[in-house]
Amino acid sequence: MIALVLRRLLQSALVLLVMSLLVFVAVYAIGDPIALLVDPQADQHDVARVRASLGLDAPWWAQYGYFLVAAGRGDLGQSFIHGEPAIRLVLERMPATLELASAALLIALFAGVPLGLWAGLRPNSISARLVNGLSLLGFSLPTFWVGMMLIMLFAVGLGWLPTGGRGPTEPVFGVPLSITGIAGWRHLLLPAATLALFKWSLLLRLTAGATREAMRQDYVRFARARGLSPARIVGVHVLKNILIPIVTVSGLEFGSLIAFAVVTETVFAWPGMGKLLIDSIAVLDRPVVVAYLLITVALFVAINLVVDLLYALLDPRVRFGSTA
Amino acid sequence: MVLAVDHLSLRIPGAQRTVYAVDDVSFAIAPGEVVALVGESGSGKTLTALALAGLNEAAVQRVGGSIRLQGEELTDLSERALRRLRGAALSVVFQDPMATLNPVLTVGTQLSETVLAHRRVGRQEARRRAVSALQAVGLPEPELRLRAYPHQLSGGMRQRVAIAAALINEPALLIADEATTALDATLQAQILALVRAHGHAHGTAVLWVTHDLAVAAGFADRVLVMYGGQLIETGPADRVLRQPAHPYTAALLAAIPSRAEPGSELATLPGQPPDLAPPPPGCRFRERCPIARAECAAGPALHALGAERQVRCFFPLVTS
Numbered sequence: 001m002i003a004l005v006l007r008r009l010l011q012s013a014l015v016l017l018v019m020s021l022l023v024f025v026a027v028y029a030i031g032d033p034i035a036l037l038v039d040p041q042a043d044q045h046d047v048a049r050v051r052a053s054l055g056l057d058a059p060w061w062a063q064y065g066y067f068l069v070a071a072g073r074g075d076l077g078q079s080f081i082h083g084e085p086a087i088r089l090v091l092e093r094m095p096a097t098l099e100l101a102s103a104a105l106l107i108a109l110f111a112g113v114p115l116g117l118w119a120g121l122r123p124n125s126i127s128a129r130l131v132n133g134l135s136l137l138g139f140s141l142p143t144f145w146v147g148m149m150l151i152m153l154f155a156v157g158l159g160w161l162p163t164g165g166r167g168p169t170e171p172v173f174g175v176p177l178s179i180t181g182i183a184g185w186r187h188l189l190l191p192a193a194t195l196a197l198f199k200w201s202l203l204l205r206l207t208a209g210a211t212r213e214a215m216r217q218d219y220v221r222f223a224r225a226r227g228l229s230p231a232r233i234v235g236v237h238v239l240k241n242i243l244i245p246i247v248t249v250s251g252l253e254f255g256s257l258i259a260f261a262v263v264t265e266t267v268f269a270w271p272g273m274g275k276l277l278i279d280s281i282a283v284l285d286r287p288v289v290v291a292y293l294l295i296t297v298a299l300f301v302a303i304n305l306v307v308d309l310l311y312a313l314l315d316p317r318v319r320f321g322s323t324a
Numbered sequence: 325m326v327l328a329v330d331h332l333s334l335r336i337p338g339a340q341r342t343v344y345a346v347d348d349v350s351f352a353i354a355p356g357e358v359v360a361l362v363g364e365s366g367s368g369k370t371l372t373a374l375a376l377a378g379l380n381e382a383a384v385q386r387v388g389g390s391i392r393l394q395g396e397e398l399t400d401l402s403e404r405a406l407r408r409l410r411g412a413a414l415s416v417v418f419q420d421p422m423a424t425l426n427p428v429l430t431v432g433t434q435l436s437e438t439v440l441a442h443r444r445v446g447r448q449e450a451r452r453r454a455v456s457a458l459q460a461v462g463l464p465e466p467e468l469r470l471r472a473y474p475h476q477l478s479g480g481m482r483q484r485v486a487i488a489a490a491l492i493n494e495p496a497l498l499i500a501d502e503a504t505t506a507l508d509a510t511l512q513a514q515i516l517a518l519v520r521a522h523g524h525a526h527g528t529a530v531l532w533v534t535h536d537l538a539v540a541a542g543f544a545d546r547v548l549v550m551y552g553g554q555l556i557e558t559g560p561a562d563r564v565l566r567q568p569a570h571p572y573t574a575a576l577l578a579a580i581p582s583r584a585e586p587g588s589e590l591a592t593l594p595g596q597p598p599d600l601a602p603p604p605p606g607c608r609f610r611e612r613c614p615i616a617r618a619e620c621a622a623g624p625a626l627h628a629l630g631a632e633r634q635v636r637c638f639f640p641l642v643t644s
Contacts, residue, residue: 217423218418218420219423219424219425219426219427221418222416222418222424222425222486223426224379224407225377225379225410225411225415225417225418226410226411226415226437226438226441226489226490227407227408227409227411227412227438227441227442228411228438228441229441232437236429237426237429240426240428240429241426241427241428244428314428315428316427316428316430316473316475317427317473317475320475320476
C-alpha cells in the first residue's frame with residue numbers, strides 16, 4: 001500500500017513536470033513577447049537591451065529553467081492587466097470554482113446513483129426506460145442553453161432564484177465559501193444544477209449498466225442461493241462492486257467539471273477560475289493563462305492520485321495484487 | 325425421504341416456440357444418500373435441479389408436479405418463504421469457483437452472512453461457525469482464510485469455501501450443479517470424497533448434477549440419467565454403470581475414454597439430441613438408438629426393472 005502511494009506520487013511529479021514543459025513551450029515559445037512590449041520605433045540596440053533585461057536572450061531551455069525555478073518558489077509571473085502575481089489571481093478564484101464543481105458532483109452523485117441502481121434492477125420496465133430517455137436528454141442538451149433556460153424559468157419567470165453571481169462569502173478555515181448561508185445556496189443552486197446535468201446522466205447510465213451487469217454475475221446467483229435478503233444482495237454485494245467504477249468515473253469527471261465550469265461560470269457570471277480564464281484570454285493576459293493551466297493540471301493530478309488510492313481501498317484485488 | 329419430486333414438468337415459453345424442457349420427472353432422495361443426476365447439455369438436468377431451489381430464471385415455468393422437502397411442499401411457497409429455506413434447509417453450489425464468490429468481500433464475511441441470514445446468533449458465533457465450516461471442508465489455517473479475499477485463494481480452495489458456505493447451516497439437501505467440472509481430476513476427487521463423507525456423516529441428502537458418468541460412478545449411491553427432458557434410467561450407481569439397461573446409458577459409458585481399450589477408437593453416438601420445441605412423439609432416443617424398432621414410435625414409459633431400477637425402454641439391455 002505504501003509502495004503504491006509512493007509510486008503514484010512519483011508518477012504525479014513526472015506528469016506535472018511534463019505538463020509544465022508543454023504549457024511553457026506552447027505559451028511562451030510561440031510568438032515573441034518583445035514585439036508587444038517594446039515601442040515599434042525603438043532601434044535594434046534598445047530591443048536587445050530589453051530582451052536581455054527580461055532574460056529572453058537566453059536559449060529556450062535556459063528560459064524554461066528560470067521559469068521552473070521561479071515556479072518552484074510559487075512565482076508564475078505578473079498579470080499584464082491586473083499587475084498582481086498571476087498565481088494569486090487564480091488561487092483567489094479557485095474556492096468559487098471548487099465550490100461550484102463539488103456541489104455539481106454531489107448533485108450528480110446523489111441524484112444519479114440511486115436512480116441508476118433503481119433502473120438497473122428493473123431494466124425492462126417502462127419507468128426504467130423513461131429514466132434512460134431522460135438521461136439521454138441530459139447528455140445531448142448543451143450546457144449554456146440549459147443554463148439560460150434555467151435562468152429564464154427560475155430567475156426571470158418565477159423569480160425564485162437570482163440570475164447569477166455568487167452569494168456573500170464567509171471564511172471557513174481561511175477559505176472564503178458561500179455555502180454557509182441561505183443566500184449562497186440560492187446563488188449556487190442553478191449553476192450547480194446546470195453543471196451537474198451532464199454528469200448526472202453519465203453516472204445514471206454508468207450505475208444502471210454496472211448494476212445490470214452485476215446482477216447477472218455468479219456471485220449474485222450464489223448469494224441468492226444462500227438465502228440472503230434482496231436488501232443485502234443489492235446493498236452490499238452489488239453496491240460494493242459497482243462503487244469501483246462509480247468512484248473512478250466520479251473522480252475523473254470532477255476534473256472535467258472544473259474544466260466545464262468555464263462555460264457555466266460565464267453564463268451565470270460566477271466569479272471562478274473559468275471566468276477569469278475567459279476574461280484573460282480575451283485581453284491576452286498570458287501569465288494568468290499559464291497559471292490557470294498549471295494549477296488546473298496540478299488539480300487533475302491530485303484528483304487522479306486520490307482516485308487511485310480510493311480505488312485501492314475499494315478493490316482488494318488492487319490492494320493486495322492478484323495472486324490467482 | 326428428504327426430497328420427493330413428483331411429476332415435475334418445466335417449459336420455457338417463447339414468442340415463436342415453447343421449449344418443453346423437463347417432462348414428468350419423479351424421484352426421491354433419502355437422508356445421507358448421494359444421487360447423481362447425469363445427462364448431456366440440454367437434457368434438462370440443471371433446470372430440474374435449480375427448480376428445486378426456485379432458482380431458475382423467471383422465463384422457466386413449472387407446468388405441474390410437486391416438490392416436497394422434508395414433507396413441506398415447496399411449489400406453493402412465496403419467494404420470501406423459499407428464501408428462508410435457501411442456504412438453510414437446502415443449499416446450492418455452482419460450477420465456476422472463480423465467479424461464485426464475491427470478489428470484494430472477504431471469505432469470512434461471505435460465510436458469516438450466510439449464518440446471520442438464517443440463524444439468530446451474534447457476529448462472534450457466526451464467525452466461530454465460519455471457522456469450523458472451513459475446517460470441515462479441509463482448509464488449512466481457517467482463521468487466516470477468513471480474512472482472505474477470493475482472489476487470494478486457488479480455484480480448488482474457492483470451491484471448498486463455496487461448499488463450506490453451502491453446508492454452514494447444515495442443510496437437509498445439498499444441490500451441486502457441475503460443481504467440480506471446472507477443477508482438475510485430483511481436486512475433483514478430493515472434493516467429491518469430502519462431500520460424500522459429509523453427506524453420510526450428517527445425513528445430508530446430496531443431488532449432484534453432472535454430465536460426467538465417471539464422476540457418478542465413483543461417488544454416487546444412485547444414478548438418475550436424463551435424456552431429452554425425461555428420466556430414462558435410474559438405479560444404484562454400481563449396477564447401472566456395470567450393466568446399463570437403456571441403450572443411451574450404454575452409449576454414454578462406451579464413450580468414456582478411460583473405459584475404452586487403449587488404442588481403439590472411442591465410440592461416438594450418431595445424431596443430435598432431440599429438439600424439445602416441441603419434443604418428438606414416441607421414444608426420444610429412437611433416432612440415435614442402435615436397437616430401435618417400429619414399436620418405439622409409441623413411446624415407452626419409465627417402468628420398474630426389478631426392485632431398485634427403472635428404465636424407459638421397450639427393449640432394455642438387461643432383464644430383471
